[in-house]
Amino acid sequence: MTIGVAGPIELRILDWDLKDTSLPQTNAFPLTSHFINALLKRGFKVIAYTNSTEIAEPMVLESGNLKVCISRQKPQPGRRFFLFEVEDMRKMMVAHPADFISAFWSYEFAWAALKTGKPTVVSLHDVALQILRKIPDMFRLVRWMINYIVVSKADFLLANSVYTYNQLDRKTKSKTRVIDNFYPSTLEQRLSATAQKGNYIITVAQGFTQRKNIENGLQAFALLRRQFPDLEYYLVGVDSEEGGLAQQYAEKQNLTDGVRFMGPMPYDDVFKLIQNAQVLLHPSREESFGMVLLEAMVARTPTVGGKASGYIPHLLNYGKAGLLSDVESPESMATEVGRLLSDRDLYQTLAHAGYTYAEENFSEEVIVRKHLDYYSEVLGRDLKPVVQQPDKPQKVA
Structure with missing residues (x-):
């Protein structure tokens, strides 16, 4: 059985x-790469389909049971309805066929897969109409139209959370099954046994948008600094680099004291920062899942998220695996982070509870098994790997 996986893929964390x-x-999304690695580890042959703006001609790379097919992406694809992509x-999918395709996101990757006629399951990681309502621009309109085509044509859909569903x-x-996102088994191998908590809290967010709500995060930190004057705030992700939109806002509002604008970073480096942070503050107003919170739970870094922020309350077990706050209120976020920094017993309790809840509900072993069982159901037969599953997981560098 050869399984195709189409979507944004981080090539540098693939196990090859x-x-x-x-x-x-490439257009990178770590979860897609983790899923590919999980399939390889279980003995399946995988053909991955992704794209890049940096290549003039399609590219195929092979290593062991993994083949990666990279197609081209031209500038401003939304203006062309992503038709070239x-x-x-x-x-590429026709030239390098898989028996079955798992497509991440209900956009261009899934559209291409459905056009091949191959059995395809499309994973929904957001709801395009909700995004369009919150960010009503032409690009999101195009994305919604593609999503409409894909969802209408697809026979099998997966939602990454009950919130999305x-x-x-x-x-x-x-025609939709709920299967949550997962954290890879290798994530625990990345944990440093000698790691020590630094004197900072951290927010990881891709974009300085109304949805990500970094403004209120910065205001909450300014309130925290009154109680913890040596505490620092690390901002990581797109638009949080030096000179980026987050820093521009902070400078205008006089909110830069103690803030480090770190911008986009490699996945492993971000995870190390999360492990060494005192608290992960997630001010986002809405998340279909919340992968960075899950990673913090695995790292035993207590989290504070929004009590009405999409799937976040469920991910944090309604306050039992992480604290919930009103992200519209900087005072509320500052209060909850301050509780963790001031109460060591509470801190240790939530660090342990967060890890346990993640392990029992969102581990690779739990979630990937659900995927394989569903694919077998779709195909009407068992999925047979090409090689025996190794006794020990292969280490991802």
Whole structure:
């Protein structure tokens, strides 16, 4: 059985011999790479389909049981309805066929997969209509239109959380199964046994948008500094680099004291910062899942998230695996972070509870098994790996 996986893929964290070679920059999403690694570890042959703006011609890379097919992406794809990108990827899928395709996100990657006629399951990691309502611009309109085509044509859908599922219409729900996101088994191997907590809290967010709500995070930290004058605030992710939108806002509001604007960083470096942080503050107003919170739970870094921020309350077990706050109120966020910094017993309790809840509900072993069982159901037969599953997980550098 050869399983195809289509979506944004971080090539440098794939479990293959080429991770240290010169690789083109791709539209990266770590979860897709972790899923590919999990399939390889279980003995499946995998063909991954992704794209890049850095290549002039389609590229195919192979290592062991993994083949990566990289198609082209041209500038400003939304203006062309992603038609070039969809067709270029479709051709790659036909030239390098898999028995079955798992497509991440309901956009161009899934559209290309559906055009091949191969059995395809499309994973929904957001709800395009909700995003369009919150960010009503032409790009999100195009994304919603592609999502409409994909969801209408797909026979099998996965929602990454009950929150995502509950936002779907009745017809879409009828062909959708809920399977949560997961953290990779290798994440615990990345934990440093000698790590020590630094005197900082951290927020990891991709974008300085109304949805990510970094403004209120900065205001909450300014309140925290009155109680903890030596505490620092690390901002990591797109738009949080020096000179970026987050710093521009902070300077205008006189909120830069103690703030380090770190911007985008490699996955492993971000995880180390999370492990060494006192608290992960997640001021986002809405999340379909919340992967960074899950990673913090595995790292035993207590978290503070929004009590009405999409799936976040469920992910934090309604306050039992992390504290919940009103993200519209900087005072509320500052209060909850301050509780963790001031109460060592509470801190240790939540660190342990967060890890336990993550392990029992969102581990690779639990979630990937659900995927494979569902794929077997879709295909009407058992999925047979090409090699025996190794006794020990392969280490991802």
